[in-house]
Amino acid sequence: VETGDPVTRIFKHAPHFILETSRFGRSESMVYWLDSKNLLETSRLLKDGGFDWLENLSAMQVDENLVFTYFLRGSQGTDTAVFRTSIELGSVSGKSGFGEDWVEMDSVASVWPMAQAFESEISRLFGVKLRGVESRFDHDGFPLRKTFVVNGGIQP
């Protein structure tokens, strides 16, 4: 990470929040991996540090984990940053009622209000319960999980 990089500045006094860094694809950007337990606290630090705009929130199932990628930017300038956290499927005891395990995580909508639209979609399509947010699961299975087979329901 380059000196003077805004993310380095933000985490100068809390470097333990960043578990790992890697390059984002072929781009110049870095991906900063976070512990999902510190998600809310890290989000507040980032917002206070100038990343006040959650440009995108993307989720993906990789093996037995759901990986969440937060694309951030500052509304004043062109600084961007990519943060990532993952949660193991079935980390919450109990089933969704459709034979699949929920995943539970913190909502960051209190930090970035624009997160609400992304989170509500992820919640319903990936089966994620957001702490403190009423979740609705009124369909059979979670379509964007890899175990969901179109027209075939849930893969055994």
Next chain:
Amino acid sequence: VRFEVLKTDPSTWEIGPYHPALPGPMKLRLQSDGELIISARYEIGYLHRGLEKCLELHPWIASIAYVDHLEPEASAFGEAAYCLAVEEIGKIPVPPRAKVIRIILLELSRVSSHLSAVAKMASSVGTETAVHYVLRDRERILDLFELLSGARFSLNFMRFGGVASDITEGFIERVLEVCEMVRHRLKEYNDLFTFNHAFLDRTRAVGVLDRKTVLDFGITGPNARASGVGFDVRKQHPYLGYEELDFETPLGREDEGMLGDAHGRFMVRLREIAQSIEILKHISEGIPPGDFASIRVERDFRLPRGEAFSRIESPRGLMGCHLVSDGGATPARAQFTTPSSAVVGALPLLLKGARTEDLAPILSSLDISVAEADR
């Protein structure tokens, strides 16, 4: 004189999912006190097509036809965001000629989409003459799409590393003709209704979107620019060579009414049409020679492992595509962020305090695409 005050409870309206005042299939649950909306909730998902899941299930070569449906009225933008992400992962070069053809297509699509927004706005305030005039002119742009790609909607024209075919003979001349026609028509629209007192009464100081709401909800595009937030991906993160083009990003003006009101959004779109016309005239005059594509995509096309996040400026604002490839025959994940999702999220805040008769002009001035919000 004694007046009798009739006490009434707030009434509840449920509008949709299909209603002419709505931008598409969605539900609005309003509580109103007389003519004043005191709370608003929305429900979307009626147009959810599982587009992102479909992309995971089909080979790379078939995906362009799917991303076309992200926003059917301006399908070229979904294609562009997706192709840029694929090209970044695969390090696929795009020839200069193909870049220019893409910009021509994108700017024509922007003009077409904004004309459609102008027609919706005119319809919402009952200016039927303007609707017909504007849609008549938009047809000329759809003719150009047909000449270029063979289709008027769902163009399926961009390809990884370029475009599907070269421009046809006489295409550039017709683009320039249409540019000139639209430039003249903008004056006609102004005469017809932009400064018409009835139109001003229905749109000024109505549906005011303040700067804080824009930033809180991540609203972009003409809706944000009308509120003074000058973010434009073509300027901040240029792609396809936009950095070499000289153009301005129109912003809302306080001297024309209230910053961020419905009229301001309408004016920004009209000015953006004029800017796109200038871009089109400029690049059409110097289209470089060379190939229209760097590779030919076959059925067994595969991308190496990797990921990319592309950003483009669609007619409604920031459109992004997060694409992940695991080296397989289909994308491992394709996810889109669309400007309409942000606007829909802000509706409860925006509609609270509005009058019921202003509902249709407010919604049409936001130019929401339910198709891209639902995906």
